[in-house]
Amino acid sequence: MSKDLETDSRALRDALGCFGTGVTVVTTLDAQGDPVGLTANSFTSVSLDPELLLVCLSRASRSTPHFLEADSFAVNVLHVGQKDIAQRFATREGDRFENTACESWSTGVPILTDSLANFECRKYAEHDGGDHIILVGHVLGVRYEAEYDPLLYFRGGYRELHLY
Numbered sequence: 001m002s003k004d005l006e007t008d009s010r011a012l013r014d015a016l017g018c019f020g021t022g023v024t025v026v027t028t029l030d031a032q033g034d035p036v037g038l039t040a041n042s043f044t045s046v047s048l049d050p051e052l053l054l055v056c057l058s059r060a061s062r063s064t065p066h067f068l069e070a071d072s073f074a075v076n077v078l079h080v081g082q083k084d085i086a087q088r089f090a091t092r093e094g095d096r097f098e099n100t101a102c103e104s105w106s107t108g109v110p111i112l113t114d115s116l117a118n119f120e121c122r123k124y125a126e127h128d129g130g131d132h133i134i135l136v137g138h139v140l141g142v143r144y145e146a147e148y149d150p151l152l153y154f155r156g157g158y159r160e161l162h163l164y
């Protein structure tokens with residue numbers, strides 16, 4: 001299906017939604033040491049040497065200023081059993097961390113316990129990404145569960161891939 005972006009502003013979003021992704025919760029600490037986090041599917045691996053990844057954060061998100069201030073952050077990749085966490089970290093109501101089990105590794109940023117994978121990062125760079133900020137992290141530590149199934153996001157909805 002071909003659409004003219006000038007007459008159909010929905011077309012870009014719909015076309016981008018054809019790219020299936022995983023789902024992550026990106027976390028950091030604010031200046032008071034309180035946990036901050038939001039659901040993000042813009043996660044991408046960037047480089048193996050050095051070990052870099054990126055996530056794009058909306059300039060409109062309340063969390064983004066805290067990520068700009070912080071020098072470290074974590075990316076927590078969610079499994080199929082963590083859809084409730086994905087929804088909680090994408091909504092404004094409620095305390096996102098109240099019922100979310102977390103731990104600390106070397107930097108103290110929240111690492112979501114029992115995720116599909118966790119990446120703890122030192123901030124490496126920030127780039128202009130239009131209405132988003134492109135946040136690049138240097139990976140300090142990783143953990144993953146080899147036999148968890150991934151939570152996916154495709155065409156505007158959560159999907160599940162069952163391999164195990």
Ligand SMILES: Cc1cc2nc3c(=O)[nH]c(=O)nc-3n(C[C@H](O)[C@H](O)[C@H](O)COP(=O)(O)O)c2cc1C
Pocket residue numbers: 023037038039040041042043056057058059060061062063064089090091092153
């Ligand atoms: C599946 C999914 C993926 C999302 N990906 C991103 C993303 O990559 N970057 C982003 O800034 N917001 C993303 N969002 C939106 C934020 O999670 C949402 O706006 C959140 O409420 C922001 O919280 P905050 O305003 O407290 O920072 C996504 C939402 C969903 C449901």
